[in-house]
Amino acid sequence: xxxxxxxxxxxxxxxxxxxxxVQHVIAGGWLTWGAFxxxxxxxVTDVMNRVYGMGPAxxxxxxxxxxxxxxxxxxxxxxxxxxxxxxxxxxxxxxxxFLTAQLLDVVIFSKLRDRSWWTAPLTSSVIGSAVDTGLxxxxxxxxxxTFVEPGNDVSWANEARxxxxxxxxxxxxxxxAIADYGVKLGIALVALIPFRILVTKxxxxxx
Numbered sequence: 001x002x003x004x005x006x007x008x009x010x011x012x013x014x015x016x017x018x019x020x021x022v023q024h025v026i027a028g029g030w031l032t033w034g035a036f037x038x039x040x041x042x043x044v045t046d047v048m049n050r051v052y053g054m055g056p057a058x059x060x061x062x063x064x065x066x067x068x069x070x071x072x073x074x075x076x077x078x079x080x081x082x083x084x085x086x087x088x089x090x091x092x093x094x095x096x097x098f099l100t101a102q103l104l105d106v107v108i109f110s111k112l113r114d115r116s117w118w119t120a121p122l123t124s125s126v127i128g129s130a131v132d133t134g135l136x137x138x139x140x141x142x143x144x145x146t147f148v149e150p151g152n153d154v155s156w157a158n159e160a161r162x163x164x165x166x167x168x169x170x171x172x173x174x175x176x177a178i179a180d181y182g183v184k185l186g187i188a189l190v191a192l193i194p195f196r197i198l199v200t201k202x203x204x205x206x207x
Contacts, residue, residue, distance in 0.1 A: 004056050007048045011064040014041050015098075019071040023085060030164060030179040039187040042128055043195055045102055046121040049109045050195075051202045057109075061102040068098055088149040093139030101132035121195050122188060129184035133177050141173035 014037055022034030041064060049057035072094060075086025105128035112120040139145060141157035157173040164175070 004048070004052065004060060007044055007056075007060045008063050011041060011044045011060050012067045014038065014044065015064050015067045016071060019068070019075065027179070028165060030176060031183065035180050035183045036187070039125070039129060039184045040191065041098070041102065042105055042125040042188065043121075043191040045105050046109055046124060046195060047198045047202065049106055050113065050120070050199050054106050054110050057106050058103065061099070061106070064102070065095065065099050069095055087140075087152045089145070089152055089154070090140045092148065093136045096139060097132045097136035100135060101128040104128050104131055117196065117199075118192050122192060125188040125191070126185060129181060129188060133181040133184065137173050137177035137180070141176075143171075 018034040018038040018041075020034075021037055022032045024033045025031070026033060044064075045057050045061060048060050069091075072086050072091035076084045076088070076091065078085045105124040108124040108127055109120045112123055139148070141154050143154065143158040146152075146154065154173075157176075158171045160169050161172045161175060162169050163178065
């Protein structure tokens with residue numbers, strides 16, 4: 001278990017940091033700073049999977065999930081300008097999205113681990129990120145799911161708005177999902193560099 005501590009601490013740090021930074025909106029309301037830290041959770045999962053295997057990678061994910069739940073519980077108790085910083089829908093969406101996407105990442109990575117070194121981390125991150133984004137934004141903001149938390153007014157997220165204030169018109173939450181996924185794709189590419197470096201160092205240390 002000791003060998004997994006760096007991964008555990010890294011995952012916990014990413015989850016906590018992202019939960020804090022998601023409160024800070026940028027890019028005209030299309031992104032938050034948390035969008036730039038959260039995708040690195042896939043990097044942690046992939047490094048753990050490559051070096052130690054599926055089982056240890058899953059354990060690191062479960063730690064991240066528990067930390068995320070704790071952050072959500074704390075967020076529900078902190079009142080912001082428009083109510084709790086974390087609503088029930090956001091908490092549920094965040095937890096389901098994280099656990100589903102990360103565990104899917106592990107499965108995809110493992111099926112592709114014998115191909116070129118970059119194939120598994122890139123493919124698993126791209127697909128996992130798509131699932132993560134789709135689940136979170138749908139559960140948290142889609143008008144069709146208001147029954148999850150009837151008292152939470154998400155009409156603002158369902159207002160029609162031009163994508164990035166210049167593109168096609170769509171529900172605001174769909175545009176937010178597109179922006180978020182775009183960042184995830186960019187980071188999935190950038191993260192290949194630290195993935196290669198970390199795997200090399202940790203693999204040598206494990207031998």
